Amino acid sequence: MSIQQILSDLAGHLEALREDGVKRVSVSRETLEAFGRHVNTPPPDPRLRLEKIAARIARCTLCPLHSTRTNTVPGQGNPAPEIMFIGEAPGEDEDLQGLAFVGKAGQLLSRMIERMGLTRDEVFIANILKCRPPDNRKPLPGEMSRCLPYLREQVAILNPRVIVALGGTAVHGLLGLETGITRMRGKWMSFNGIDLMPTFHPSYLLRVPSARHDTWSDMLAVLTKLGKPLPKPGTRSGEASGA
Ligand code: SF4
Numbered sequence: 001m002s003i004q005q006i007l008s009d010l011a012g013h014l015e016a017l018r019e020d021g022v023k024r025v026s027v028s029r030e031t032l033e034a035f036g037r038h039v040n041t042p043p044p045d046p047r048l049r050l051e052k053i054a055a056r057i058a059r060c061t062l063c064p065l066h067s068t069r070t071n072t073v074p075g076q077g078n079p080a081p082e083i084m085f086i087g088e089a090p091g092e093d094e095d096l097q098g099l100a101f102v103g104k105a106g107q108l109l110s111r112m113i114e115r116m117g118l119t120r121d122e123v124f125i126a127n128i129l130k131c132r133p134p135d136n137r138k139p140l141p142g143e144m145s146r147c148l149p150y151l152r153e154q155v156a157i158l159n160p161r162v163i164v165a166l167g168g169t170a171v172h173g174l175l176g177l178e179t180g181i182t183r184m185r186g187k188w189m190s191f192n193g194i195d196l197m198p199t200f201h202p203s204y205l206l207r208v209p210s211a212r213h214d215t216w217s218d219m220l221a222v223l224t225k226l227g228k229p230l231p232k233p234g235t236r237s238g239e240a241s242g243a
Helices: 003-019 029-040 046-058 092-097 104-115 141-158 168-175 202-207 209-226
Strands: 083-087 124-127 162-166 189-191 194-199
Touching: 046 141, 083 104, 083 141, 083 168, 104 202, 104 209, 124 141, 141 168, 162 168, 162 209, 168 189, 168 194, 194 209, 202 209
Parallel strands: 083 124, 083 162, 162 194
Antiparallel strands: 189 194
16 A cells, blocks of 8 residues: 555544544554654665666576676666657667667667657657567577566566567567457457556667558557657658658
């Protein structure tokens, strides 16, 4: 129960006592001190909590990928974002820099975010896996199951209003669904009570530019869900290609 709920319940209880004619309530010094400590404890800073997770990821040896990585890639961005983008796994550029989505696919994602009227600093970007699979192969089920608790912790701290799952592997990792992304994309789903929009991975959009229109339509659905203004068609931020 949150401190706000406790205070609200306490106020209601005291009000009921007052209506019953109670003029005075005795409270021990120990109870008051314990209550004061609880009330005065500031909520943990999400940035610090995310840094602690990143530090644990940097030491992680839970799956064999730790032996081939250059850097871990915990993800980065706004610690209180409205939108969280989740991809598959770091590639070569990400492994070298320790940052998510900084290669060609990342640049495409950046353009898409900008065309949504946002910046990368306003969203959080992460992957299912925090270490690069050799030769950019798909994550193995055992790797995903060992790594997912980190992402779950991040999602719980970030508490975004919308998650955008980039590609079938992201949807598989988060929801256990193995349906092809072509059939899932554009349909609202839910992860731990958070609205989730599956769409194509930017790497796929680089290979199949004709799919960018579908992804842009998914991003417009995200903006609509968030009550944000839609970029005007024909303007740079409203081009149908979305990237
Ligand atoms: S991929 Fe995840 S589980 Fe595997 S070593 Fe890296 S951080 Fe640990």
